[in-house]
Amino acid sequence: MTQPSELSRAEQLQAFIMAVEGKPVEWGRDDCTAWAADWVTEITGKEVPRLGSYSTLDEAHTIIDEAGGLDVLWSMALAPLSIYETPFEPQLGDVGIVNTSRLGHVGVIFAQDGVALWRSFQGTALIRPRARDIVKVWALPA
8 A cells, every 4th residue: 555655746756757658558557547447546545446457458448438438437446445536637647538630539547737647558648639639537645
């Protein structure tokens, strides 16, 4: 279990990003969904139920399609941890789903100034989604 940190949320997020920086994505381990789930565990100390077992993009899409969408899958995983969707603007360290023009829905961790971080095929990437492209946001406890 993760112990409370002396670091600020921004410092925690920076360290979390640096742990995977420059590494290609490993499906089922640190892709956009697994990475964001690990962030939830890092912040809350609660293990997020794995969102299915997969080792390829195609396997991940099968699980997502069977669940009815990535947002549905995430809602089912976070509800037992008492983490629910928020109607408010994403805050530093919140997690969510963003609709991208190239890849569809991806799991993200929100940073400051409207930036969302996600694990792309080549490593960690940032995007600045428009409000209409933010599908769901789950607020993590402070």
